[in-house]
Amino acid sequence: MYLLIVFSIIFLLLSIFISKEAVKRGTPPKKAILRQVVSCAFVCVCCFAVPVIAHAASGATASHATEAVSNGNGLGLLAAALAMGLGGIGGGIAVAASVPAAIGATSENPKAFGKAMVLVAMGEGIAFFSLAVALLIILLKT
Numbered sequence: 357m358y359l360l361i362v363f364s365i366i367f368l369l370l371s372i373f374i375s376k377e378a379v380k381r382g383t384p385p386k387k388a389i390l391r392q393v394v395s396c397a398f399v400c401v402c403c404f405a406v407p408v409i410a411h412a413a414s415g416a417t418a419s420h421a422t423e424a425v426s427n428g429n430g431l432g433l434l435a436a437a438l439a440m441g442l443g444g445i446g447g448g449i450a451v452a453a454s455v456p457a458a459i460g461a462t463s464e465n466p467k468a469f470g471k472a473m474v475l476v477a478m479g480e481g482i483a484f485f486s487l488a489v490a491l492l493i494i495l496l497k498t
C-alpha cells in the first residue's frame with residue numbers, strides 16, 4: 357500500500373513538472389490543464405485498481421464474505437484519494453496560470469524573478485498540502 361502512495365507522489369510531481377515545461381514551450385494552458393486532469397485520473401484509477409486486483413488474485417474465498425464488513429477503511433482511502441487528486445488538479449491549474457505570468461514578468465524585469473518564483477511555489481504548495489492531508493487520513497484512520 358505504501359508503494360502506491362510513493363508511486364502517486366512521484367507521478368504527481370512528474371506531471372506538475374511536465375505541465376510547467378509544456379506551458380513554457382508554448383502549449384496552451386487549457387491543454388496543459390487537460391493533460392494534468394487526465395494524468396491525475398489515471399493515477400487514481402491505478403491506485404484503486406491495483407489493490408482490488410491484488411485482493412482478487414490472492415484467492416479471497418467466500419469465507420471472507422461472512423465476516424463483518426466495515427466501510428471505514430474504504431471511505432478513508434477514498435477520502436485520501438480525493439484529497440490528493442483534487443489537490444493535484446488545483447496545483448496544476450495554479451501552476452499553469454502562474455508560470456506564464458512569471459516568465460513574462462521576468463523577461464521584462466529580471467529582478468522580479470524572486471517574487472515570481474514565490475507565486476509559482478504557492479501554487480505547488482497546494483499539491484503538497486493535499487499530500488499531507490492524504491497521508492494524515494491514511495495514517496491516522498483507526
